[in-house]
Amino acid sequence: MNRRLLRQALPFISLAVVLIATFIVQPRTMSYFGLNLMLQYAVPIALATIAQMFIITVNDLDLSIGPFVGLVSCIGATLLLDNPALGIGALAVLIAAYGAVGALVHLRNLPSIVVTLGLSFVWLGIAVLILPSPGGKAPVWLKAIMSVQIPVVPFPIVAAVVIGVVVHLALMMSSYGVIARGAGGNPKALTRAGWSMLRTKIIMYMLAGFFGVLSGLSLLGLTTAGDAHVADRYTLYSIAGVILGGGEFIGGRVSPMGAVVGALTLALAGSFLIFLKISPDWQIGAQGAILIIVLALRALVTYGEQKR
Amino acid sequence: MNQSFAYLKKQPWVWSFAAALAVWLITIAYTEGQGATAILTAALSFATFTIIVGLGQMMVITTGPGNVDLSIPATITLSGVVAMKVMDEQTAMIIPGIVAALGAATLVGIFNYGLIRLLRIPPIIATLSSSFLILSTAISYGRGIRIKPPLPLSDFATARIFGVPLSAILVLVISIGLAVVLKRTVYGRSVLAVGQNMRAAWLAGMNVDRTRFATYVLSAFFSGICGIVLSGFSGGAALNMGEEFLLASIATVVIGGTSVAGGRANVPGIWGAALFMYLLVTMLNTFGASAGVRLILTGLMIIGVIVAAGGEEQR
């Protein structure tokens, strides 16, 4: 069998394995209601993972996406609720700020890790200023969107597929997606062909900001109240999701569908563990174990590849 | 004069020291000179913990893009818990406790590299996953009980010589040793070479596997030392004692001028960066800034330092 194909299929296989295991341990999940409930919180994670993926595409890493999602949820629960125009304006400014960070990272050739690490404090600080302790309220329309009931297929699944396909078309199929990925593969080649790396980075960072906003809003729609710390772990989740989905840190090799599937796998793996009723001491460790097991699958495939 | 200034400007660590100095000056200007040396002493004694784990993190980051040790916090906790539990407040058990704790830390390093090498898991994810397992081990072994360190250990951890913390002197010795290792040993050169180009390093006759293995073990080992001394310093081990070192270890390394793309390490920069990070928080606390403002300023200062220091050379 074609190794490359197998590697691309791997995230989907992992998802299937985890899903089946979950069904076996807890048959009740094998229903519209069950899937809906179990996967709801995967939607904002998937969106954050896509945001991270845009940054990874251009060989950078975003350590601020978690606090950023938290900030969006705070803005959504306050400004956006009280004054929609102002709220949308604020979110637009945030996306522009992401673009500015991209420009800064490129122009001064800075390590993105530190810049976004600093940025994570900035986002958290603004969020704490806006909402010193959790609260606020989600706009009604947001709650409505996130609790929409679609016949036959649960909403989270539809949302995941739509996100994956749209981003896949844009990044993997379109002619501008090629430029974006090329910027990660060999930036020099791109500048030599007359493309502006600056512009590419700004656009990719702004896309990340945009998907970060979507993630924050969808999360707000689920939690119904804002919280600065609501998504602190999204930073690591989103990175893990991109890698689980077959992406690589360097070289512009990413997969949008894989990233979405990676995010779903992570969310499901958490549920699976809860169903196993492990002793609380080891519940945290089991999360690590499951990450290792899923990624060990990859090792088998890549090992075969080396032997080629 | 001008020449030495130009030389200094090119050293990546200068910026972190300059930033630390600036922050310190602003703080004592605000307090009108009150507590100037006391602040420095406090900074030194707390920064040593960040520095020691920063040194390990630096070695890992230097081995190439994507290499980073996220299991440092959990390893600190584990070694602290193991040390305190084995010592059980008895002076006679200090040595066995240290050996057990460092042994546990070393095992963590071996496990981490096993995941990276045998299972081919990217280091970020491998060390993240292992950190969960390590934390569970610490929880299940320590049961959340806080045991006090034996007196000699806490005396050692808090001792000062002419106002300089003993632990800072210890870490200074380790730092100098590591700087020599990087410049003048085959292992050090291998780390730098592997970080630039793993394949080329292999073809140039370096033992890539052994180098990476040793580096992950070294990082875990340094976390182990940190865990033991920190437990002695703060009166026992706690399950969350390592948490703050996750971001701090990465930030100090990179602000200190080590390249995140690998292949370039900088020992003095870690000192500057760790002092800067501590003094920054102190300054903002002294100003009485609210939590939000403090966070924002912290972030902006980190970005400011890295912007001033400039990035890697364009190539």
Added chain:
Amino acid sequence: DTKDKKIALSNNYAGNSWRQAMLKSWDKVTKPAVEAGIVAAADPFTTSENQVTEQAAQIQNLILQGYNAIVINAASPDALNGVVKQACDAGIVVVSFDGIVTEPCAWRIAVDFKAMGASEVEYLAKKMPEGGNLLEIRGLAGVFVDDEISKGINETVAKYPQFKIVGSVHGDWAQEVAQKAVAGILPSLPEVKAVVTQGGDGYGAAQAFAAAGRPTPLIIMGNRQDELQWWKEQKDANKYETMSVSIAPGVSTLAFWVAQMILDGKEVPKDLTVPFLRIDQDNLEASLATTEKGGVANVEYTAEDAAKVVAGK
């Protein structure tokens, strides 16, 4: 009759001794209850970090597993409302404690955090009528509990003009962080008469003062054994006086019994208040004697205790 009812504990953090003690109390009280056939199951679940999203997913899974009641220590008072509502809609009894939720369908076993903060200052006002400078050690920024206790402290200080808060740092409820933050700000502060805390960080503060060579001020303590032990040593050595306020981790067992009573069809008001645990100069030794070395001062509840709390006694 609740002998075939299943109760779950949803906890969001296990990384400190308070939470560990809470889980241990749960175990200690619910195991016999299950063995005695009072309930069919009482399973504890915990997530790794203080994260709303993980806990929300966890609660959703508990809904799917068919528990009849879920006892929650919530990561956020509002952000879990969505999923709590889902649980209520599925006919599940939700009882929140310590970290309570605001969703109206759930029961709340609340600690009056504001009053807890206020009580610290009231104590100081009585203890040192001449007043003085205060240092405040807060918890984790952006978290509800931190905000409430701090509000209680600051509002009460405003009532006593002889007190002045000259410094405020965040200790994140962690010994090491508190020690570090206090050590950093201390050199720039004038004489500090007392330290108001949120519990768990008193020992760290004491160490920072000692390291800076400053006279030890009056430090309000939490309920950790090392804090109480230190207080006892000071008391024996130089008649050091202070007090300790905290929340007993055993409140999880109260929540368990409350959930059991609701399942049993008993009438339980939606809002219950538990007193915080207070230790004073005279009952220090007694509390210390019952506290496990390295553990946390604690109170566990029996079914009868719980019934009394519900009855408002």
Added chain:
Amino acid sequence: MSSDSIRLDGVEKSFGAVRALAGVDLHVAAGECLGLVGHNGAGKSTLMHVLSGNLTPSAGELSVGGAKITGNWTAAAAQASGIRCVFQELSLCPNLSVAENVRIVHRSLKGLGWKKRASDLIRAKLDEIFPGHGISPEDEIADLAIGKRQMAEIARAFTVTDGPLRLVILDEPTSSLDAVTAEQLLAYVKTETARGTSVILISHLLGEILSTSDRIVVMKDGKTVAERKARDFSRNSLVAAMGSEAHERRQATAKILGTDVPVLVKARPKTGGSTALEARKGEVIGLTGLAGHGQTRMLLQIYSRDHADVKGAISFIAGDRQSDGIFNLWSIGRNITIRSLKALRKGGLIDLAAEEKLAEDWKTRMAIRTPDVNNNILTLSGGNQQKALFARALGSDAAIILMDDPMRGVDIGTKQEVYAMIRAQADEGRTFIWYTTEIDELSHCDRAYVFRNGEITASLGHDDLTEEKVLQASFAETAA
């Protein structure tokens, strides 16, 4: 001259203290193939970077199609005026497919169906230049061997969409190609110039320069020192113009080894075949055949002592210096000494003075053009970087030296010196196993093995190492 397609006047460029271009005048007429030669570091690549808008010159003028360029001359502007460049260091994106790489240089390939158009474009061009190339537009670059990558990049440079194609710069395009594909390319250059496109061809292989160019310009130390019609140059006069001496010395006979000379390497390709490779102490063994048929893999197999009987320390000289050879962040000196660090230790620590001395020695012996070995390795021209890699291996204690097509981009003068050095070292007892894509180089070997599809299909003695016999063996089917 109205037929001038491109004209450069008095172009200067300095990198710090290094004056890479010291006032160069150059012109190319439409439909002309201009050969550009010069020693390593003469400034050829730098000049091409200026021409393609990737470096801003410190002084000088540029005109395109008779019009003087006044504004900013950028890569985008160069692209728009129909100037394409195949750089010495390849510039493809390894994570993209061949077709996607075509898109990068053609702004008009967008909208629905762009991928099909790009695939058709590159497939047609590859078929035209390199018949039987075996590259699919869907292949990801990272999966292609370096030779195939070079073919893809060359074909890409000649593709045309909406804009004009005025000039194609080929900076050492044949360095990773085998004899057959190189021939195909040179033939195509003639076809293309007949269509009116200008080509600048840079190469250290004087034969192809003489046979393909219309006019030849010789550069030396950042200046042009000679310019004549190609037919007015002979090989010797060209070499003389470059400032080297011509040693047209084909080694007369192979070394005759007694049976008592120990066999240091014995290995059978893991990829197949029954014939094993054998190398004895002091031998120079060639590996040949068409590019990508398992020669590099054989070397790696020996290097990793995997199913290979090897006696003695090994050193490896990479040909793909970017990915297998140099350490970008290090100085020239450190790049040279890395293979010898263990020997340089004194009391456990590396002796820095001895290290510096080793680097200086080998800088002089290999005539590496740099004012200071402490300069970064990237300040060297491509060929000089390659010399540093030679210095690394030859300066080490290795008994066996594996060479993976190591003469890529090395100028003719240096090559002669290196050949002599290899011979001298072989006489002293070092063993060389040498994969080369240049059949001429095989004359410096005692014996050679021909590879096809991962197997050794023939073993040729010194006297059989002629172009004809090697090519014959390269295409022959395996007997068994």
